[in-house]
Amino acid sequence: MFLKPASPDIRxxxxxxxxxxxxxxxxxxxxxxxxxxxARRLIDGDVVxxxxxxxxxxxxxxxxxxxxxx
Numbered sequence: 241m242f243l244k245p246a247s248p249d250i251r252x253x254x255x256x257x258x259x260x261x262x263x264x265x266x267x268x269x270x271x272x273x274x275x276x277x278x279a280r281r282l283i284d285g286d287v288v289x290x291x292x293x294x295x296x297x298x299x300x301x302x303x304x305x306x307x308x309x310x
Contacts, residue, residue, distance in 0.1 A: 242292040243278060244269030252286050268293075 245252050245265055252265040255277055265272075269290050272278055281287045 241274055241278070242269055242271050242290050243281070243287040244290050246285055246288050250286055252281060 243265065245267060248267055253263060254265045254270065254272065256273065257263050265287065269292075271292060278287070282289070
């Protein structure tokens with residue numbers, strides 16, 4: 241699921257990133273694995289579900305080379 245902080249002034253720790261510089265859930269959000277931890281953050285109102293950015297749609301399609309004809 242894709243979650244982001246409910247407001248810009250809320251800092252929410254991301255346990256899957258513990259010990260790394262990206263320990264906090266970024267303001268633009270991140271894809272996280274569904275767990276009781278995130279369910280509780282949703283219930284508490286610390287985070288909100290959001291649509292994941294369409295990264296694949298914004299990248300141009302790569303043309304594959306065609307096979308030589310026989």
